[in-house]
Amino acid sequence: MEAIIKVDNLKKIYIMGSEKVVALDDLSLEIEEGEICCLFGTSGSGKSTLLNMLAGLEKPTSGTILIKGCPIHKYDEVQLAKFRQRYIGFVFQAYNLIASLTALENVSLPLIFQGVPKRERDKRAIEMLKAVGLGDRLGHKPNEMSGGQQQRVSIARAFVNRPTILFADEPTGNLDTATTYEVMNIITGIAKEYKQTLIIVSHDLEIADYASKIVTMRNGNVEKIKYTLNQERGKGEKQYAIL
Template sequence: MAIIEVEGLRKVYRMGKEKIVALKSVDLTIEEGEICCLFGTSGSGKSTLLNMLAGLEKPTSGTIKVKKTRVEKLSEVELATFRQKYIGFVFQSYNLIPSLTALENVSLPLIFQGMPKAKRDKQAEAMLKAVGLNKRLHHKPKEMSGGQQQRVSIARAFVNRPTILFADEPTGNLDTHTTIEVMEMIKDMARKYNQTLIIVSHDPEIADYADRIITLIDGEIRKIEIKKENEREIIYEKQA
């Protein structure tokens, strides 16, 4: 069943008198429980597309349905509530609050849900243990390595069991060994909870973790591949 449906999505930025077309009439459907990679080089439009899907930016034209809700029609207050209920994020730069401990950072989304402190601390602790940080509960970000900080970020993203998880270049600041650990962790947790995972990356090795790889070039979808066992099959390709 489709969880995200996009039709005719277009985004144009204005810089003075110049118009920059970031997305050109994108049509896309993402299925519930699918692991999908928006793949492309810098400037291809992949991060812009992610921002549109997550309601972080408004499109110039086109429609975006997430769980049958037209997110581009929602107000900022409605969007905040919608994201809080259904969406989680993992960012390249971790986006942790420096003054808070790992436990406090992870429990943050649960505060906005009105969950009592004892319950949210218990849930946050369980998530931190699940990502292997049971000995780092009371450490602040500056007391942890990059890989550990990203694990905190993953725990925070999964703590309220979001329906959809967006991961924007989630391993961009990590070494190769930690990258593999983090990607296996994100993939396994998404599978365990039947969550839809949308990864943005320019790295072919990260794309290999996805069921479907959507390649963007110059703001449009040029190729769609599906992964079958250890091989990719091209199901759509548009010539330049």
């Protein structure tokens, strides 16, 4: 398969007073189209910094980032905003829903920025909410829903415009174990159905186990890469080949 993301010699240095903190240290990585990839590691390993680089939320100190052949490391803020709107979706640990909006309104919001007519926006938002099991919560606001339900709304919002790449940053960090499995099955299931590239950031091995490729990070670089058969959780045993 062709690499949809290609990172070469990526470096990110933060200046903290008189100190220099190297968050990414000449990191190189490729992620293939349709792959479910987990950036795995402990706090401070560089995984969240890498996600921010890939999503265009931060600029690298040096190195290159190609996504769909586009050099996003060179893009200005306007170009990045347009690129994210067209190709990228996000699922956050903190849900990031707008409290004054209903589930339907939260999910349809990204489509407003794409100029999609209201009738079509509502149709697509309702389809996604039904897909995540919230067809009976269309008119509920975030404070009327559980944490798991709010995260499902967040997932529906991330997928509503069928992004080419979806980033999930510690997507189950605020959820209990049972809800964690439900949410991960939803995220990975939709990504597989639409052949989307999914990049998950986590420090939890249970979450990493959902990925087809686990990129373990340490001290701002790739320590090892593990491939799996990416079978549905609980069905069969996974086989591993470590590079």
